[in-house]
Amino acid sequence: MTSSSSHPEEFRCGTAAIVGRPNVGKSTLVNALVGVRLAIVGPKPQTTRHRILGIVTKPQGQILLLDTPGLHAGGARAINRQLNRAARNAAAEADVCMHLIEAGRWTEGDQLVRNVLSDSPHPRLLVLNKVDAQKDKKQLLPFLQKVGSDGFYAGVFLISARRRDGVDTLERAIIERLPVGPAQFGEDEFTDRSERFLAAELIREQLMLRLGQELPYSATVEIESFADNEGGMSEIHAAIWVEREGQKAIVIGKGGEQLKAIGSAARLAMNRLFGRRVHLKLWVKVRENWSDDEAALQRFGYGE
Incomplete structure (x- = not known):
């Protein structure tokens, strides 16, 4: 029954x-x-x-x-x-x-x-x-x-x-071993996180995979804007935050090639996960010592 x-x-x-x-x-x-x-x-x-x-x-x-x-x-x-x-x-x-x-x-x-x-x-x-x-x-x-x-x-x-x-x-x-009770989410839902959050994570994944030796823990990602246009494409602007100018140069790479590769791989992953095309723009910014700054951690979503 x-x-x-x-x-x-x-x-x-x-x-x-x-x-x-x-x-x-x-x-x-x-x-x-x-x-x-x-x-x-x-x-x-x-x-x-x-x-x-x-x-x-x-x-x-x-x-x-x-x-x-x-x-x-x-x-x-x-x-x-x-x-x-x-x-x-x-x-x-x-x-x-x-x-x-x-x-x-x-x-x-x-x-x-x-x-x-x-x-x-x-x-x-x-x-x-x-x-x-x-x-x-x-x-x-x-x-x-x-x-x-x-x-x-x-x-x-x-x-x-x-x-x-x-x-x-x-x-x-x-x-x-779970308590008896009704479902809290629909059968087709797989997370309560927003696409905005998932987009930031996919960019950070590429940073970890490509620059894990040079930049393992000093980078984070902030989505500055996320909008869907009339053609069904998502326009995403994101900032990659690092702690020093030297790290910024590493992320950008010679002639911007590293940043381009990070963006391209992250965009393809978003296309697959979101089921639609994504146009992604990336910038690299510096905030000194952000990983030891409580206010910065709150801003970047680490207080959740």
């Missing part, structure tokens, strides 16, 4: 946070669960800087999936404190917490995350990612006994987020 919304009476809906140290694959798992390339991914820690909501709707329930920045020790700058606050708040608020780690590896960073989760009264799931990288799967057995057999976690799951192995099983386990 179904309700008037076509969902079962025992339909479940709630929040599930993915928490972990940097670079364990949290954003890749979000994208695998949502089925859309929502969260940007990259090889560098702190690629994810915002708490991003991904929406997964199935006949049995709706998961409001929280992607979070990697929890990390140290880092005295304001942006480091803000990233840790975002991750801790998500873990505290979620109905289900997934602790994502690398299969076969437990670090001080993983222990820090476990300590944070000890305050949560809600179910905690231990998720071992990148099992496809394990040549000898038998070696995981003693590891699992060591990290997942003391009752701290309500369940242990082995997955490869990149290949989607084990993701469906994890999805069902999350839904089973």
